[in-house]
Amino acid sequence: MISFFPTAYKDEILYSIINRYHIRSANISYTDTIKDLYNSKYIKSILDLPSNNLILLKSIKLNVPVEKFIEETSLFRYYTAFLNIQRKEDIIKKLSYSDVREIHSLVGAAQKISKYDGYLKLCPQCYSEEIDEFGEGYLHKLHQIPSVFVCSKHRCILKRSKKPFSFYSNYFTSIDQMDFIDFKEVKIIQDNIEILILLANDCNYILDNDVENKDIEWFSEQYKNRLKQLNLCTPKGIVSINEVKSMFIEFYGQDILNLFDLDIFNEEGSNWLKYIIRNKRYILNPIKHIMFIRFLGLDIRDIFTKKIEYKPFGYGQWPCMNKVCNNYRKRVIDTIEISYNSKKKSPVGRFRCDCGYTYSRVGPDKSEEDLYIVGKVIKMGSLWEEKLESLILKGYSLNYIESVLETSQKTIKKYAIKLGYIDYVKKRCKLDEVARVEEKKAKKELNKKLKIEEYRLIWLKLIEENPNMNITQLRESNITVQDYLYRNDREWLYNTYPQKTVGKKGNYLVDWEKRDAEILEEVKIAIKDINLDNRSSITLTGIEKLICRRGYLINNIERLKKTKKYIKNIISKAEDEI
Numbered sequence: 001m002i003s004f005f006p007t008a009y010k011d012e013i014l015y016s017i018i019n020r021y022h023i024r025s026a027n028i029s030y031t032d033t034i035k036d037l038y039n040s041k042y043i044k045s046i047l048d049l050p051s052n053n054l055i056l057l058k059s060i061k062l063n064v065p066v067e068k069f070i071e072e073t074s075l076f077r078y079y080t081a082f083l084n085i086q087r088k089e090d091i092i093k094k095l096s097y098s099d100v101r102e103i104h105s106l107v108g109a110a111q112k113i114s115k116y117d118g119y120l121k122l123c124p125q126c127y128s129e130e131i132d133e134f135g136e137g138y139l140h141k142l143h144q145i146p147s148v149f150v151c152s153k154h155r156c157i158l159k160r161s162k163k164p165f166s167f168y169s170n171y172f173t174s175i176d177q178m179d180f181i182d183f184k185e186v187k188i189i190q191d192n193i194e195i196l197i198l199l200a201n202d203c204n205y206i207l208d209n210d211v212e213n214k215d216i217e218w219f220s221e222q223y224k225n226r227l228k229q230l231n232l233c234t235p236k237g238i239v240s241i242n243e244v245k246s247m248f249i250e251f252y253g254q255d256i257l258n259l260f261d262l263d264i265f266n267e268e269g270s271n272w273l274k275y276i277i278r279n280k281r282y283i284l285n286p287i288k289h290i291m292f293i294r295f296l297g298l299d300i301r302d303i304f305t306k307k308i309e310y311k312p313f314g315y316g317q318w319p320c321m322n323k324v325c326n327n328y329r330k331r332v333i334d335t336i337e338i339s340y341n342s343k344k345k346s347p348v349g350r351f352r353c354d355c356g357y358t359y360s361r362v363g364p365d366k367s368e369e370d371l372y373i374v375g376k377v378i379k380m381g382s383l384w385e386e387k388l389e390s391l392i393l394k395g396y397s398l399n400y401i402e403s404v405l406e407t408s409q410k411t412i413k414k415y416a417i418k419l420g421y422i423d424y425v426k427k428r429c430k431l432d433e434v435a436r437v438e439e440k441k442a443k444k445e446l447n448k449k450l451k452i453e454e455y456r457l458i459w460l461k462l463i464e465e466n467p468n469m470n471i472t473q474l475r476e477s478n479i480t481v482q483d484y485l486y487r488n489d490r491e492w493l494y495n496t497y498p499q500k501t502v503g504k505k506g507n508y509l510v511d512w513e514k515r516d517a518e519i520l521e522e523v524k525i526a527i528k529d530i531n532l533d534n535r536s537s538i539t540l541t542g543i544e545k546l547i548c549r550r551g552y553l554i555n556n557i558e559r560l561k562k563t564k565k566y567i568k569n570i571i572s573k574a575e576d577e578i
């Protein structure tokens with residue numbers, strides 16, 4: 001029977017309390033103390049999750065519920081925060097009694113988080129403050145969590161025991177007799193102290209608070225919804241795991257991940273990232289959840305209670321965008337169907353009003369105005385179709401229907417055909433097309449008329465200003481005007497010509513007989529250079545090339561009588577073209 005037992009300091013771990021008892025009890029050996037407390041000399045100390053708590057409470061005559069004692073003196077809360085309530089109760093039972101089988105596997109603690117897992121840790125500043133205040137220092141629960149390397153109160157780096165805890169599990173001694181040394185990675189820890197403090201605070205939160213335990217599905221759902229918000233998961237739940245992995249590595253940096261020994265860099269080791277998202281019934285070390293939560297930009301205080309929802313198009317309701325519906329632009333649509341556009345890597349919302357009108361939009365919505373954007377009309381719906389039908393039956397034109405429905409003619413035609421009004425479409429298209437052609441023609445005529453008037457004035461002015469010029473000279477003075485009038489206003493143009501320059505047979509500018517003789521000579525010379533064998537294969541265009549008069553023969557061959565005859569005789573193959 002023991003006569004006293006020290007009261008626990010704030011955040012003190014059970015091993016530290018028993019250690020202080022041992023020192024004060026004046027027991028000589030570890031076994032004496034253990035026998036005092038557990039009524040058995042074969043019990044080894046366990047740092048994080050010690051069992052046999054009921055018997056201990058009985059020995060020390062402490063009148064507190066065993067659950068509370070376990071919660072306050074061990075890492076129980078830390079290791080069970082992400083487990084469901086049944087498992088948590090199971091662990092409580094095991095720790096109350098002597099059943100320690102698989103306890104570390106059951107809470108994910110068997111997954112070693114760092115090579116310093118298994119060493120005692122101490123904040124030198126906390127320790128010296130405690131010496132000043134209580135005359136003795138103690139070991140904090142928080143500092144014994146494997147992933148905690150810093151004291152968040154003092155923003156300093158912890159020290160570790162030189163010997164592993166296994167050395168002390170059969171041995172008690174005062175803390176000042178233990179050797180505490182710096183971590184080899186002291187620089188890495190210092191460089192990353194901010195994030196390490198944040199993680200230590202997160203660990204502290206679940207260590208200090210009774211969180212609402214949830215099933216594993218709750219967490220995978222929370223994580224997935226958050227990944228959807230971050231565009232790293234499709235609305236159907238397909239996660240780009242490699243992208244998540246590389247972002248995770250980038251977020252924490254290789255130094256921290258190496259320090260934590262999270263095995264993220266090899267394929268096998270990174271499976272835990274898949275497990276954490278994919279609702280596998282796989283117990284993870286809580287630091288993995290904590291790190292993932294922080295990576296996702298979530299708050300550990302919210303993760304257990306606040307449901308994360310994926311609402312890329314807001315909470316609704318959504319407006320009907322059918323112009324003929326009474327609910328046009330009114331927010332009446334309650335449900336939304338969300339799919340994923342893999343090309344755009346974005347969610348797509350599909351909205352359907354009771355009037356049948358259905359439209360979609362690529363999200364996520366960024367502002368209130370986005371609510372009224374129609375990306376694509378999927379169905380015009382029965383109400384719109386009825387309206388279209390009534391307009392068709394009343395015999396309105398496509399233009400009129402277009403203006404009433406504010407819909408493109410293409411869509412109107414498509415739906416008219418769908419509703420069986422093929423004749424209407426055919427007729428209307430024809431009528432409309434004729435109207436369009438006529439309109440175009442009238443416009444062209446008008447332009448022509450205006451141009452003729454303009455050119456007539458220029459032409460007359462030219463004649464007036466140059467009374468001594470003959471027609472060739474006049475023509476060469478403004479070839480554009482003369483050509484245009486020749487093509488479009490020939491009769492008027494002829495009447496402006498002085499009588500003496502009008503040639504025979506209405507041929508005013510060219511003496512075709514003379515020209516025919518010249519061209520014939522040119523052709524004869526050109527043909528001479530071609531072998532007799534090849535002559536049959538040459539064409540009229542070919543001859544044009546030879547005499548360097550492209551297009552000339554084809555346009556004027558009827559006027560070049562002798563040339564035509566010559567070519568016909570010489571080149572049999574050219575006949576078709578002549």
Ligand SMILES: [Zn+2]
Nearest residue numbers: 123126151154
């Ligand atoms: Zn401290």
Ligand SMILES: [Zn+2]
Nearest residue numbers: 320325353355
């Ligand atoms: Zn509607």
